[in-house]
Amino acid sequence: MSEHVPAPVAGSPVEDAKASRFGRRRGMQSRKTVTFGDASDVTTSKGWMLVSLGGLFLLWWWFTRGPEPILDEKTFPSPFATWDAFVDWWRDGYRRASAWEHASASLSRVLKGMLIGTIIGIPVGFAMGLSRVLRGIFDPIVELFRPVPPLALLPMFIMWFGIGEESKVNLLVWASVWVMIIASRAGVLGVSGSKVHAAYSLGANKWQILRYVILPNALPEVFTGLRVALGVSWGTLVAAELVGAEKGLGASIYIASRFFRMDIVLMNIVIIGVIGALMDLVMRLLESRLIPWRGKS
Amino acid sequence: MKDLSVQNVSMVYELPKGGSVQALHDVSFDLEAGRLLTLLGPSGCGKTTLLNIVAGFLAPSGGSVELGGTPITGPGQERGMVFQQGALFEWQNVAQNVAFGPRMNRRKRSETKALVDGLLNTVGLTGFGDKAIYELSGGMQQRVALARCLANEPEVILMDEPLGALDALTREKMQGLILKLWKETGKTIILVTHSVEEALFLGDKLFVMAPRPGRIEKAYELPFAEVGLTTDPRKLKASAEFIEKREELLSMIWGMEEQIMGHEGGMS
Numbered sequence: 001m002s003e004h005v006p007a008p009v010a011g012s013p014v015e016d017a018k019a020s021r022f023g024r025r026r027g028m029q030s031r032k033t034v035t036f037g038d039a040s041d042v043t044t045s046k047g048w049m050l051v052s053l054g055g056l057f058l059l060w061w062w063f064t065r066g067p068e069p070i071l072d073e074k075t076f077p078s079p080f081a082t083w084d085a086f087v088d089w090w091r092d093g094y095r096r097a098s099a100w101e102h103a104s105a106s107l108s109r110v111l112k113g114m115l116i117g118t119i120i121g122i123p124v125g126f127a128m129g130l131s132r133v134l135r136g137i138f139d140p141i142v143e144l145f146r147p148v149p150p151l152a153l154l155p156m157f158i159m160w161f162g163i164g165e166e167s168k169v170n171l172l173v174w175a176s177v178w179v180m181i182i183a184s185r186a187g188v189l190g191v192s193g194s195k196v197h198a199a200y201s202l203g204a205n206k207w208q209i210l211r212y213v214i215l216p217n218a219l220p221e222v223f224t225g226l227r228v229a230l231g232v233s234w235g236t237l238v239a240a241e242l243v244g245a246e247k248g249l250g251a252s253i254y255i256a257s258r259f260f261r262m263d264i265v266l267m268n269i270v271i272i273g274v275i276g277a278l279m280d281l282v283m284r285l286l287e288s289r290l291i292p293w294r295g296k297s
Numbered sequence: 298m299k300d301l302s303v304q305n306v307s308m309v310y311e312l313p314k315g316g317s318v319q320a321l322h323d324v325s326f327d328l329e330a331g332r333l334l335t336l337l338g339p340s341g342c343g344k345t346t347l348l349n350i351v352a353g354f355l356a357p358s359g360g361s362v363e364l365g366g367t368p369i370t371g372p373g374q375e376r377g378m379v380f381q382q383g384a385l386f387e388w389q390n391v392a393q394n395v396a397f398g399p400r401m402n403r404r405k406r407s408e409t410k411a412l413v414d415g416l417l418n419t420v421g422l423t424g425f426g427d428k429a430i431y432e433l434s435g436g437m438q439q440r441v442a443l444a445r446c447l448a449n450e451p452e453v454i455l456m457d458e459p460l461g462a463l464d465a466l467t468r469e470k471m472q473g474l475i476l477k478l479w480k481e482t483g484k485t486i487i488l489v490t491h492s493v494e495e496a497l498f499l500g501d502k503l504f505v506m507a508p509r510p511g512r513i514e515k516a517y518e519l520p521f522a523e524v525g526l527t528t529d530p531r532k533l534k535a536s537a538e539f540i541e542k543r544e545e546l547l548s549m550i551w552g553m554e555e556q557i558m559g560h561e562g563g564m565s
């Protein structure tokens with residue numbers, strides 16, 4: 001038998017190596033000619049993320065400490081001033097409370113609010129998804145109350161629950177509960193009739209249908225609800241800590257602003273942003289761990 | 298073994314905006330235990346409705362359905378169901394899906410495990426127990442659906458276009474599997490299909506259904522399913538007898554389709 005050497009053809013390693021020099025990403029094997037509008041081609045790119053963050057810092061520096069600063073450091077601190085504020089805060093804390101105490105005060109308020117909002121929201125959402133009557137009863141309440149911004153409720157909540165922790169946590173319950181109700185309702189309503197029918201034909205009773213079909217089927221939606229609610233609650237934090245808080249990232253902003261310490265204000269804003277982004281990252285990791293079937297039915 | 302008896306069943310859907318659709322009109326038939334009945338007909342002739350009534354998901358507006366002399370009033374595990382797709386539980390793996398029925402019945406775990414392994418073997422999925430549903434091809438998913446349905450030992454298996462979403466080759470393979478299961482288990486099967494060839498090949502009894510109102514237009518007793526396992530299916534489908542029946546059914550269904558088109562054309 002003679003050795004058969006195939007002639008180089010398009011798609012061979014040689015050709016691909018040549019093509020990849022023009023490819024937009026390293027290791028790209030695809031020879032797509034249509035990329036605009038192709039969602040699979042739009043993936044997150046670490047490189048561009050660095051460029052974006054770097055650009056942001058560059059602009060910030062340029063406007064505050066550049067050759068011709070156009071922003072006054074008093075009203076808009078530079079990256080250096082903010083960094084110094086951060087170092088002080090990290091080492092000495094602020095107003096007799098350590099950095100960790102401020103952050104954990106805020107985190108624990110948000111988590112308490114989320115916990116209560118979830119404990120109320122999931123059963124109510126499930127009830128709305130399972131019963132015509134309950135849906136009829138709760139629908140107008142949800143639609144009416146959901147758009148009310150938490151801040152609008154603060155004066156009343158302070159009257160009812162005092163200026164202590166209770167009013168703050170309740171405000172965060174408000175921020176999360178409607179999201180959880182709507183997500184849970186959507187999760188329940190999203191179950192396909194054939195899954196429920198199949199389960200009944202396999203001998204499941206109503207309770208088993210709820211436990212083994214409707215609940216797991218709703219989990220992806222419920223988890224999305226948790227992610228959104230966590231984001232909304234974290235965003236409501238500053239409003240919740242507006243009055244009567246000694247500790248907390250939001251509270252620190254108000255206190256610092258009364259002393260015109262914009263560096264501390266800005267530092268806390270950045271911390272709130274970073275913690276928020278980290279929490280979402282953790283939620284996304286949890287999601288891919290706990291709900292691997294998401295979006296694959 | 299229980300015979301299925303469908304007497305004067307009719308179904309009228311009341312439309313929410315007023316008016317109604319007569320999905321089934323005075324459908325009657327008896328199906329002895331162990332038969333494989335295929336239902337064929339253009340869409341909208343009430344095939345799914347009939348299947349859902351037998352499954353117990355719908356109560357007919359008139360008439361009665363009995364299995365072994367017992368009236369059907371709701372879903373029950375003596376009547377298993379295989380859907381076209383999307384009825385598997387994607388949060389469970391293959392083995393857990395198959396074990397769903399026994400688990401709902403609180404059967405012993407050790408028993409169930411042996412049962413599941415046996416069923417996976419029967420449908421040709423040995424070793425796939427730990428796989429996730431979404432990792433499987435469409436054909437494999439339907440194998441899981443078949444195994445899941447068999448786990449509860451139903452008297453009757455109802456299938457609504459079970460192979461409708463599969464490609465032609467996979468479809469032929471699955472037809473062979475359905476015939477094999479029918480022969481080995483001796484279960485009564487009612488299978489809805491759009492494909493004339495499939496209805497002929499699988500059915501040892503075949504109803505052609507017609508729309509407006511949904512009814513049984515013609516009933517056939519067929520020889521092909523009986524020999525489908527021992528003869529080469531390709532040769533069987535190419536035999537003169539098969540082709541003759543196929544053309545007869547095709548022209549009947551074409552006639553109905555044209556009537557429907559004419560009807561709809563007349564309305565616009």
Ligand SMILES: Nc1ncnc2c1ncn2[C@@H]1O[C@H](COP(=O)(O)OP(=O)(O)O)[C@@H](O)[C@H]1O
Binds near residue numbers: 338
């Ligand atoms: N839930 C329903 N409400 C109103 N009309 C329906 C409903 N289900 C089916 N129909 C109508 O009943 C007729 C038969 O439907 P179906 O049993 O799904 O037919 P097939 O499965 O043969 O395509 C069709 O005209 C369909 O539009």
Ligand SMILES: [Mg+2]
Binds near residue numbers: 345
């Ligand atoms: Mg149908």
